[in-house]
Amino acid sequence: xxxxxxxxxxxxxxxxxxxxxxxxxxxxxxxxxxxxxxxxxxxxxxxxxxxxxxxxxxxxxxxxxxxxxxxxxxxxxxxxxxxxxxxxxxxxxxxxxxxxxxxxxxxxxxxxxxxxxxxxxxxxxxxxxxxxxxxxxxxxxxxxxxxxxxxxxxxxxxxxxxxxxxxxxxxxxxxxxxxxxxxxxxxxxxxxxxxxxxxxxxxxxxxxxxxxxxxxxxxxxxxxxxxxxxxxxxxxxxxxxxxxxxxxxxxxxxxxxxxxxxxxxxxxxxxxxxxxxxxxxxxxxxxxxxxxxxxxxxxxxxxxxxxxxxxxxxxxxxxxxxxxxxxxxxxx
Amino acid sequence: xxxxxxxxxxxxxxxxxxxxxxxxxxxxxxxxxxxxxxxxxxxxxxxxxxxxxxxxxxxxxxxxxxxxxxxxxxxxxxxxxxxxxxxxxxxxxxxxxxxxxxxxxxxxxxxxxxxxxxxxxxxxxxxxxxxxxxxxxxxxxxxxxxxxxxxxxxxxxxxxxxxxxxxxxxxxxxxxxxxxxxxxxxxxxxxxxxxxxxxxxxxxxxxxxxxxxxxxxxxxxxxxxxxxxxxxxxxxxxxxxxxxxxxxxxxxxxxxxxxxxxxxxxxxxxxxxxxxxxxxxxxxxxxxxxxxxxxxxxxxxxxxxxxxxxxxxxxxxxxxxxxxxxxxxxxxxxxxxxxxxxxxxxxxxxxxxxxxxxxxxxxxxxxxxxxxxxxxxxxxxxxxxxxxxxxxxxxxxxxxxxxxxxxxxxxxxxxxxxxxxxxxxxxxxxxxxxx
Numbered sequence: 015x016x017x018x019x020x021x022x023x024x025x026x027x028x029x030x031x032x033x034x035x036x037x038x039x040x041x042x043x044x045x046x047x048x049x050x051x052x053x054x055x056x057x058x059x060x061x062x063x064x065x066x067x068x069x070x071x072x073x074x075x076x077x078x079x080x081x082x083x084x085x086x087x088x089x090x091x092x093x094x095x096x097x098x099x100x101x102x103x104x105x106x107x108x109x110x111x112x113x114x115x116x117x118x119x120x121x122x123x124x125x126x127x128x129x130x131x132x133x134x135x136x137x138x139x140x141x142x143x144x145x146x147x148x149x150x151x152x153x154x155x156x157x158x159x160x161x162x163x164x165x166x167x168x169x170x171x172x173x174x175x176x177x178x179x180x181x182x183x184x185x186x187x188x189x190x191x192x193x194x195x196x197x198x199x200x201x202x203x204x205x206x207x208x209x210x211x212x213x214x215x216x217x218x219x220x221x222x223x224x225x226x227x228x229x230x231x232x233x234x235x236x237x238x239x240x241x242x243x244x245x246x247x248x249x250x251x252x253x254x255x256x257x258x259x260x261x262x263x264x265x266x267x268x269x270x271x272x273x274x275x276x277x278x279x280x281x282x283x284x285x286x287x288x289x290x291x292x293x294x295x296x297x298x299x300x301x302x303x304x305x306x307x308x309x310x311x312x313x314x315x316x317x318x319x320x321x322x323x324x325x326x327x328x329x330x331x332x333x334x335x336x337x338x339x340x341x342x343x344x345x346x
Numbered sequence: 347x348x349x350x351x352x353x354x355x356x357x358x359x360x361x362x363x364x365x366x367x368x369x370x371x372x373x374x375x376x377x378x379x380x381x382x383x384x385x386x387x388x389x390x391x392x393x394x395x396x397x398x399x400x401x402x403x404x405x406x407x408x409x410x411x412x413x414x415x416x417x418x419x420x421x422x423x424x425x426x427x428x429x430x431x432x433x434x435x436x437x438x439x440x441x442x443x444x445x446x447x448x449x450x451x452x453x454x455x456x457x458x459x460x461x462x463x464x465x466x467x468x469x470x471x472x473x474x475x476x477x478x479x480x481x482x483x484x485x486x487x488x489x490x491x492x493x494x495x496x497x498x499x500x501x502x503x504x505x506x507x508x509x510x511x512x513x514x515x516x517x518x519x520x521x522x523x524x525x526x527x528x529x530x531x532x533x534x535x536x537x538x539x540x541x542x543x544x545x546x547x548x549x550x551x552x553x554x555x556x557x558x559x560x561x562x563x564x565x566x567x568x569x570x571x572x573x574x575x576x577x578x579x580x581x582x583x584x585x586x587x588x589x590x591x592x593x594x595x596x597x598x599x600x601x602x603x604x605x606x607x608x609x610x611x612x613x614x615x616x617x618x619x620x621x622x623x624x625x626x627x628x629x630x631x632x633x634x635x636x637x638x639x640x641x642x643x644x645x646x647x648x649x650x651x652x653x654x655x656x657x658x659x660x661x662x663x664x665x666x667x668x669x670x671x672x673x674x675x676x677x678x679x680x681x682x683x684x685x686x687x688x689x690x691x692x693x694x695x696x697x698x699x700x701x702x703x704x705x706x707x708x709x710x711x712x713x714x715x716x717x718x719x720x721x722x723x724x725x726x727x728x729x730x731x732x733x734x735x736x737x738x739x740x741x742x743x744x745x746x747x748x749x750x751x752x753x754x755x756x757x758x759x760x761x762x763x764x765x766x767x768x769x770x771x772x773x774x775x776x777x778x779x780x781x
Binding site: 088089090091120122123124125126127129141143145156157158160162190191192193221223224225227241243253254255256258259260261262269271273275304305307342343344 | 419420421422425426451453455456458459462463478479480509512515516548549550551570571572573575586588623626627628629630631634635642643644645701757761
């Protein structure tokens with residue numbers, strides 16, 4: 015049976031070829047053309063463990079009259095490798111393309127493709143699809159750690175559970191964090207390894223994030239990566255921490271917003287100050303909730319060159335009476 | 347000559363101008379604002395996308411929509427990137443953005459910040475975000491277009507698969523897609539001429555939705571399907587537009603049979619000047635915010651620290667002198683040439699040890715670690731140096747394999763890589779090492 019994918023990538027050269035009266039193909043000698051036929055265009059590996067390698071051979075045949083040249087095999091991602099058994103197939107000859115899939119990054123149902131480039135004029139770019147349901151041998155719960163807002167000086171402790179779902183006698187050999195804000199400790203409860211995550215008391219204000227790396231004795235998953243994210247706050251939090259405009263053209267106005275969130279009840283903003291003089295402030299309409307929005311505007315008369323300024327936010331907060339936000343722009 | 351050919355092509359591309367409703371779809375950029383320039387045939391990027399859209403005729407008839415996942419990670423760089431991305435979508439007249447799990451990872455407060463002043467509508471039929479963020483999310487969007495005197499109404503719905511959001515964010519709730527869609531589909535199906543679903547879900551889940559809801563003419567799906575795939579399921583076409591912004595989908599439901607076309611953003615498309623200046627501005631922001639000094643760093647493998655090429659060179663002279671002649675030695679200068687030397691994402695593969703303590707920090711602080719140095723392949727070598735000085739054996743130090751190379755020469759940044767050939771190009775000369 016001759017099966018074709020619905021040719022998703024109907025590319026412009028095709029259109030062009032037609033538009034130009036078929037010069038692209040019309041000129042060719044049509045008597046000795048190769049014809050690429052695959053037995054199947056899709057393969058489902060079923061359940062696969064993350065880190066495990068599986069492979070499958072797609073059988074192809076040249077049912078045309080000219081030599082079929084496999085010019086390229088392009089997997090869509092680094093997790094897939096593909097190689098043809100032969101680069102040239104004589105008319106009637108059969109070959110295969112071996113596709114190897116290894117999922118280190120994905121979990122769940124994944125679909126990957128391999129584009130096969132040949133000299134078959136009808137389908138020069140043929141798409142093969144592979145599917146797999148990637149399971150984990152070692153799982154982390156939660157898989158991402160969302161620590162939300164933590165008040166500076168307060169200690170917050172939370173846990174990540176690391177477990178093996180196979181009969182692997184799991185060992186956690188090392189844990190690492192990319193952020194100095196977190197302190198990690200490990201202990202074991204039966205077959206479950208617990209990573210205690212706490213935030214250091216002297217952690218600086220601001221948003222933080224990164225990855226916790228958990229090294230295990232699993233051959234399939236020697237390292238688990240658990241992204242984390244949070245923010246250390248005090249009475250008031252400012253986003254963004256730095257106001258950068260990038261390059262703006264001289265004579266035009268540019269605006270960036272600032273979000274001011276008040277976490278401590280009773281704290282009031284008393285004064286806002288922007289420097290130098292061609293920085294203007296506009297308080298946007300209240301959006302409700304804990305947010306105040308402020309618009310910081312570089313006026314039309316800002317001179318060309320590098321602009322370094324600051325926004326100062328004064329408040330009744332004892333912890334943060336003045337907050338300074340640096341401002342940068344290049345006016346061209 | 348090449349330029350002329352390009353212009354010629356571009357003219358030709360614009361010729362078959364179908365005067366009709368055109369829906370343009372893209373998604374899962376995951377942070378790919380621009381191709382990196384590492385390969386001979388860079389694909390994708392907002393600058394090429396803009397010129398493709400310009401070729402398809404003006405606004406009003408064009409309805410560009412975005413599937414979700416603008417950026418891939420949660421860092422300040424990605425916040426700036428998302429802002430840049432949303433600004434580029436605005437300039438390209440996008441009408442809506444469907445919420446993906448990576449958009450949520452970046453934080454609802456950041457979404458609120460970025461979308462507050464954007465005309466782009468945030469769409470989600472099944473993601474509920476606490477109102478305390480002041481974020482407006484529409485469960486559906488209806489657009490009306492004049493087409494040869496008659497009005498065409500198009501309804502857009504959007505979902506996020508609950509399986510994709512792994513953190514329990516207390517301010518976010520996800521309703522099972524079919525539960526959320528049922529009442530909306532019933533409500534909209536007689537009010538619009540066309541129903542389109544943006545399904546931020548694994549392909550299989552989107553196919554399932556197509557059989558539950560035959561009311562959709564088109565389902566734009568995704569989630570890690572790197573390359574465009576098209577499947578017909580009854581009356582519904584289910585399509586992915588691939589990842590990393592390399593492909594753009596175009597759907598013209600009224601005229602052409604099937605009406606679907608996928609474009610690969612290769613070098614037939616020039617880079618639009620507006621987008622290039624936006625990208626330049628983005629680089630300036632990375633520099634001004636000094637993000638290089640703020641990258642998150644892990645402790646390096648083992649207990650060693652990075653020493654620097656010259657230190658290795660004192661004992662391994664032949665290897666050092668030869669290394670100086672390879673592209674690895676000038677990989678940092680390559681970034682200076684293309685004005686990306688303040689971009690931590692680029693720097694990571696063009697210097698030694700960026701993501702590790704004691705690794706590259708900046709050209710001023712750590713000049714010995716610029717370029718792909720000895721320790722980028724052999725690992726931090728301070729302990730080896732000390733042992734060598736004491737005349738001790740180099741116990742297992744410095745094993746370097748094809749896997750080491752592929753941390754940088756991955757499919758995205760060196761698709762032609764194969765160890766044997768590449769290693770032969772830069773193989774160290776044999777040497778006598780004195781301890």
